[in-house]
Amino acid sequence: MIEAVGLTKRYGRTLAVDDLSFVAKAGRVTGFLGPNGAGKSTTMRMILGLDRPDAGQVRIDGKNYRSLNRPLRTVGALLDAKWVHPNRSARAHLLWLARSNGISAKRVDEVLGQVGLSAVAGRRAGGFSLGMSQRLGIAAALLGDPSVLLFDEPVNGLDPEGILWIREFMHTLAAEGRTVFVSSHLLSEMSLTAQELVVVGKGRLIAQASTADFIAQAGDNAVRVRSPQADTLRLALLDQGLDVQPGEDGALVIPGVSTDQVGDIAGANGVVLHELSSQNGSLEQAFMRLTGDSVEFRTDTAKALLAAEQTAPPGAGVPAPDVNLTTTAGK
Amino acid sequence: MTLLAVERIKLFTTRSPWWCMVLALVLTVGLSVLVTTNANENFPATVATSQAGGQLGLVVIMVMAALAVTTEYRFGTIKASFQAVPNRTALLTAKTVLVGVVAALVGEIIAFVSWAVAYLIKPGPLMALTTGQDWRNVAGTGLVYGFAAVIALAVGILVRQTAGAVAILLVYSLLVENLVALIPKIGTKIQEWMPFNMANNFLSAGAPPSAGGAGSPTTHMPLSPWGSMAYFVGIAIVLLGIALVSANRRDA
Numbered sequence: 001m002i003e004a005v006g007l008t009k010r011y012g013r014t015l016a017v018d019d020l021s022f023v024a025k026a027g028r029v030t031g032f033l034g035p036n037g038a039g040k041s042t043t044m045r046m047i048l049g050l051d052r053p054d055a056g057q058v059r060i061d062g063k064n065y066r067s068l069n070r071p072l073r074t075v076g077a078l079l080d081a082k083w084v085h086p087n088r089s090a091r092a093h094l095l096w097l098a099r100s101n102g103i104s105a106k107r108v109d110e111v112l113g114q115v116g117l118s119a120v121a122g123r124r125a126g127g128f129s130l131g132m133s134q135r136l137g138i139a140a141a142l143l144g145d146p147s148v149l150l151f152d153e154p155v156n157g158l159d160p161e162g163i164l165w166i167r168e169f170m171h172t173l174a175a176e177g178r179t180v181f182v183s184s185h186l187l188s189e190m191s192l193t194a195q196e197l198v199v200v201g202k203g204r205l206i207a208q209a210s211t212a213d214f215i216a217q218a219g220d221n222a223v224r225v226r227s228p229q230a231d232t233l234r235l236a237l238l239d240q241g242l243d244v245q246p247g248e249d250g251a252l253v254i255p256g257v258s259t260d261q262v263g264d265i266a267g268a269n270g271v272v273l274h275e276l277s278s279q280n281g282s283l284e285q286a287f288m289r290l291t292g293d294s295v296e297f298r299t300d301t302a303k304a305l306l307a308a309e310q311t312a313p314p315g316a317g318v319p320a321p322d323v324n325l326t327t328t329a330g331k
Numbered sequence: 332m333t334l335l336a337v338e339r340i341k342l343f344t345t346r347s348p349w350w351c352m353v354l355a356l357v358l359t360v361g362l363s364v365l366v367t368t369n370a371n372e373n374f375p376a377t378v379a380t381s382q383a384g385g386q387l388g389l390v391v392i393m394v395m396a397a398l399a400v401t402t403e404y405r406f407g408t409i410k411a412s413f414q415a416v417p418n419r420t421a422l423l424t425a426k427t428v429l430v431g432v433v434a435a436l437v438g439e440i441i442a443f444v445s446w447a448v449a450y451l452i453k454p455g456p457l458m459a460l461t462t463g464q465d466w467r468n469v470a471g472t473g474l475v476y477g478f479a480a481v482i483a484l485a486v487g488i489l490v491r492q493t494a495g496a497v498a499i500l501l502v503y504s505l506l507v508e509n510l511v512a513l514i515p516k517i518g519t520k521i522q523e524w525m526p527f528n529m530a531n532n533f534l535s536a537g538a539p540p541s542a543g544g545a546g547s548p549t550t551h552m553p554l555s556p557w558g559s560m561a562y563f564v565g566i567a568i569v570l571l572g573i574a575l576v577s578a579n580r581r582d583a
Contacts, residue, residue, distance in 0.1 A: 049417050050410055051582040066417040077414060083407035085345055092344035100337045100415040167411070 002047060003025050006056030006227055009042050009203075016042045018203040019056070022195070024181040029174045031194025031211065033185035038297070039203035040183040044079055044152050049180075050066040060148055072101040076141030077150035081133035086126025090117055090136050093125055094143060101144055106160060130157045149173055151182040155189055167193050193214065222255040223262045226275035231253070236269040237262070251275065333423040334416065334425035341408075342399055342429060351395035352437050356444065359388035363445035365453045377457045378465045379538040381449030384471055386531075388441050389479055390504060394429045396480035397496040400487035410537050413583045420575050431477045435542060439477025442469045467556060474560060475530045482526070482568040489573035503527075523553050526566040533560040 009017040024030035034040050045051040047058050049065035049087065060075055068074050084093050094108040100242065110117050115135040120128070122234055123134060134154065141149055151170070157165045170193060184190050190211070197214050199207040206282040207214060224247055226231050234252055237244050244283040247253040259278050266273050273319045342348050355516055362384030370376035392492045402425075403409040416422040445468050460466055483500055490496040508525040512518045529552075536556040554562055 045410075045582070050413055052400075068417065071417060072415050079410065080407055083411050085341075085402065085406050085408050087345045087347075089339075089344065092340065095413065096337050096340040096344070097415050099333065099340060100412075102333065146458050240336075 001062075002058065002060055002181055004043070004047070004056070004058040007046060007053050007058055009039070009046060009051060010054050014086065016203050017046070017053075020200065020203065020205050022205060022208050023058075024179050024198070026179045027177045028176055028194040028195045029170050029180040029182060029193055029308040031190040032181060032198050032199060033187065033190050033201070034183075034185065034200035034206075035238035036185055037202075038094060038185075038200045040185075040200065041079065041204075043200075044077070044150055044183060046275050047150060048075065048077055048079070058088040068099045070144070072097065072103065072144035072146065074144070075145050075150065076144060077152075078134070078137035078141045078154060079136040079150070079152045081130065084125040084133065084136065087124050090125050091121040093136065094140060096144055097140055106249075107143060107145075111142045115139045128208060128225055131159060134158060134162065134166075137283045139168075146178070147181040151180070153184055154182060155184070155186070163189070169235070169252045191195075211327070222253050222279045222280050223257050223259050224251050224253050224274060224275065224277050225236055225262050226251040226264070227271050227273050231270060233266055233271045236265055238272065238290035240265055253279070334421060335429050335529065338426045338429040341403075341426075342433065345402070347398055347402070348395050348433075351391050351398070352572060355391040355395075356441050358391065359384035360445050360448055363449050364452065365450040370453060373569070375457055376453040376455075378446065378460060378468055379535055380477070381443060381446045381458065382534070383474075384445060385442065385534070388445035389476060390501060392434045392476050393479050393483035393504070394497055396434055396483035397487040397494060397500060399426065399430050400484055401491065401493040401496050404443055404491040405493060408465050410583050415490060419578050422566060423484075423488060423578055424571075424573055425501050427481055430484055431480045434480030435473040435477030439470065439473035441476075442472035454481070462487075468534050468538060469495060471534050471560070473533060478567040479527075482570055485567070485570035485574040488578050523551075524562075526563050527565075528552075529554065529559040529575070530563045532556060533563065558573045 004023075007017050007020040008015075020039070020043060024174070032040055032043070042051060043058075046053050047060070047065065060068070065071060065075065084090075091098065091112065094111065095105060096105075098105065098108050108119075109118070112121050113285075115138050117132065117135055117139060122134065124244060125133065128136065134157075138151075139155070141151070144249075149170075151166075154166050167189075170180050170182060176193070182190075182193065184193075197207065197209055197211050198205070199214070209217070210297050217308050225233065226249065230250060230252060234244050237252070237254060242254050242257060245253045259276050262275055265271070266276075366380050366383040370380060373501045400409075400436075403412060405501050412422055413419055417531055446458075460469060464529070485498070487496045490499060495529065504527050508522065508527050511525065512522045531553070533556045534554045536552065536559070552559065
């Protein structure tokens, strides 16, 4: 288990991590989600005792990292796959790590096999592809058979096969009862990998929840309905105090309701339906909304997108005058 | 002991230390051969002249020592090191001890090979290791190399980057200590107390002046040979102490 309490880190005038508190539980994959520059890597370095927090503390199974005896046996981490001397062989790299924590050389060969690097163990790590480096980093993390694992952006730059491998690997590790804490700025990836989410922006905690809850709460759930009697249906829906927005192909989009409700209203008014479907808002939209003010470096495109998102609901091309345009954002 | 083994694996599983050691040996012995073959009646070949290249090898070994820590910062393995061994003082001390001992051994080998080669070229009583001074001049090289490596490591830990550390070490040991004498009035007084000048005094005090720039320092030194060495060791340990405090305070 990882517990952070009031973690704060300042670099000069920049507040990289601001009073951050969260918990990553054993037996779960906890995603650490936030845009680039949100303070994820800094937080990870503080967990490992590499950077000193200006305030607050972080405990691993109740202990400060620096007070752990043979820390690789408790915490395995992959923060940067390039933290390897390029002229040292993969095996030599693992060998000195193992030696420092009283881990046998046999275990080195074991983890090399586990990540599929046995054949290239004697080759210099500088010649490795990103995927191979990433595997070497994971082998280093697994070396001490630790109960807590940290991965910083592990799927960055990997091919689909590698991504799938890491995702399943993390699930296996969590199923074995370990604490798996993995950071990413990719929501879609996190929604598949993580069971719990710690969401940060500009160094502050935005949300801690299970992934399912986070999507349900933050996502823009809506019902899309298409009917030849669209006008009748719209009036009927507005009568019920619902928010109706124009969608593509003359469809209507009703946010914040279930398909049951819309179907019932249509039936009660004798309206024929050609389509009735629920739309799960994308996690990206939810994320943009939640972290909208917390992104440090934003492109003009993203600013424009965000502005459009805030003034008009998605899919709203030409707003009809009789349609309520109140945005559903800001939950 | 574990940490020494760790640092031994780290040092010898990359190529640059090997290159540095070979280069130091070749340069030093090469210069010894040159000086000895060029010796004549006016500038006779002596034990001191056989060590003429010692300064050159010293610089290369200091570069090796600095690299042992700056490459860790360069490639980020220092983070992996601190992750595996959160006690930074213990880890860096082990590294310093290991690199220092290796540098000392290399220094001994270089010194005795230089002397032996010179002896083969110009054998004679001037080349025999007879006095305590002769022995200090040759066997003392290991000590100087070892503690110079400690100084180089300390600078590497403080500066954290190869180019900076190597530039500081080269410019300081080859230029600053010589040029400081140019400061009016106090220049030579300061120079007497400069650490590498002290180390040189330890090696060559009392040797007959001769060819190749070797021999006793021109100025009168304030400390005895062994006092000079103790001073040099003191400087190395103080620098290392400062470096360790800094490494513990700063983010990795």
